[in-house]
Structure formats: structure tokens, C-alpha cells
Amino acid sequence: MDLKIIHLRKIDSTNKYCYRLGKEGRRNLVVVADVQSAGVGRLGRRWHSNYGGLYFSLLLDLKDSGSTGRLNFIGSISVYETLIDYLPEELRESLGIKFPNDVLVGDKKICGILSEINWDHRFVVLGIGININNPIPEDLRDRATSLRELCKREYNRFEILHKFLNRFRDNFHLEDEEILKKYGRYSKTLGRYVKVITPKEEVIGTAFKIDYGGIYLSTLEGIRYISVGDCIHLR
Numbered sequence: 001m002d003l004k005i006i007h008l009r010k011i012d013s014t015n016k017y018c019y020r021l022g023k024e025g026r027r028n029l030v031v032v033a034d035v036q037s038a039g040v041g042r043l044g045r046r047w048h049s050n051y052g053g054l055y056f057s058l059l060l061d062l063k064d065s066g067s068t069g070r071l072n073f074i075g076s077i078s079v080y081e082t083l084i085d086y087l088p089e090e091l092r093e094s095l096g097i098k099f100p101n102d103v104l105v106g107d108k109k110i111c112g113i114l115s116e117i118n119w120d121h122r123f124v125v126l127g128i129g130i131n132i133n134n135p136i137p138e139d140l141r142d143r144a145t146s147l148r149e150l151c152k153r154e155y156n157r158f159e160i161l162h163k164f165l166n167r168f169r170d171n172f173h174l175e176d177e178e179i180l181k182k183y184g185r186y187s188k189t190l191g192r193y194v195k196v197i198t199p200k201e202e203v204i205g206t207a208f209k210i211d212y213g214g215i216y217l218s219t220l221e222g223i224r225y226i227s228v229g230d231c232i233h234l235r
């Protein structure tokens with residue numbers, strides 16, 4: 001997979017920028033920005049994007065990428081496999097993926113993933129934000145962390161981006177079964193008692209299966225399959 005990298009100092013959002021380029025027919029790009037003035041998170045939230053973090057989006061043709069679910073899984077397993085090499089031995093166990101695609105160290109988020117699809121122009125955008133050297137805002141300190149905070153040193157963001165892209169290229173060609181197997185190994189949600197908050201309801205149960213479309217919970221009322229929502233690990 002031949003990906004061209006575009007490096008921008010500042011942009012509203014690398015996802016939005018890719019979306020604009022996608023409509024013009026561009027494909028196979030990685031857009032990385034030092035700062036985003038309007039970084040977007042899941043469920044319409046804002047993504048803090050100050051200097052020092054790694055903010056990038058991949059613009060791919062829909063026919064090459066399968067579902068956004070598949071792409072999100074490839075994104076999160078590739079982030080996991082990239083970050084594991086940067087963490088000291090004692091922290092490696094605590095690295096994992098929380099449903100659907102957050103990468104955590106312990107119970108703090110280090111990476112978020114947001115994919116978007118455009119059916120008319122047939123492209124997908126996979127946006128990834130990793131906290132590397134960026135300061136974590138005061139109000140998020142109990143829920144988010146950065147590589148610098150964990151390891152007490154600064155990292156080269158572009159080295160991390162290149163390592164990620166190598167992992168991504170390898171994982172991209174895997175069969176679904178292999179992708180799901182890796183996701184299962186890295187998941188911190190599977191087997192846990194969780195609460196999933198959807199726009200309509202809150203569902204509590206034990207997570208026993210996750211696929212590209214959602215999460216299966218065993219609840220007091222039976223089995224529930226939930227496709228979107230925020231997941232909270234209860235114990």
C-alpha cells in the first residue's frame with residue numbers, strides 16, 4: 001500500500017481536511033498536523049490537539065478498506081503494537097483496547113480513533129490521535145495520559161507515525177479472523193463487567209464478544225448486541 005504523507009503545521013482537523021481531499025478524488029494519503037484548531041472526537045466531541053501530540057488521518061478508497069469497523073480495528077491493533085515497544089516492561093500489561101477503539105494504559109486513554117465514511121465519493125477517513133508529548137488538560141488528567149507523562153521523556157512523533165504505518169500496512173492485509181483474534185488478545189473490555197451508554201439507554205452486563213459491528217453483553221435480561229456507545233469498565 002503506497003501512502004503519501006502530507007505534513008501540515010496547523011489545520012482545523014486532519015479528518016475534515018482528508019474529507020475535503022476525498023471529495024476531490026484524492027486517495028491513499030496520510031495527513032498529519034502539529035496542531036488542530038478543531039479536532040473532532042467520537043460522538044461529536046472535541047479532541048484536544050495542542051502541540052506535542054500525534055494527530056493524523058488516513059484517506060483510503062472504500063473498495064480497498066472494507067467496513068469502517070474493520071478499519072477501526074486495524075487502527076487500534078496497530079496503535080497497540082506500536083506503543084507496546086515504547087512502554088517500559090512494567091507498564092506493558094496495562095496497555096489495551098477499550099471498546100470500541102480507545103487505547104488505554106491502565107484506565108487512562110492514550111489514543112482515540114474516529115473513522116468517517118463518504119458513500120457518494122466512496123472513500124473512508126481513519127483519524128487517530130495519540131497523546132505523545134502534549135500536556136493533558138487539567139480536567140482530563142484523571143481519564144487521559146501521554147507517553148511523556150508515563151515514561152518521563154519526550155518522543156519523536158514522526159518515528160512513532162512511521163512505526164504505526166508499518167504495522168498498519170501489515171495488519172491491513174490480514175484476514176478478518178486474524179484481525180479479530182489480535183483485537184481479542186489486546187482487548188481490556190472482553191470478559192469485563194461493563195456499562196455501555198448509548199444515545200438511547202444504558203446497558204450493563206458482561207462483555208463476551210466484540211466484532212466489527214459492536215459488542216455482545218450478557219445481561220440480566222439476556223444477550224444484548226450494541227453497536228454504538230461509550231463503554232465504562234465497572235470491575
Ligand code: BTN
Binds near residue numbers: 016036
Ligand atoms: C475519540 O473521541 O476517541 C476519537 C478521537 C480522534 C482524534 C483524531 S486526531 C486526528 C483526527 N482528526 C480529528 O479531528 N480527529 C481525529
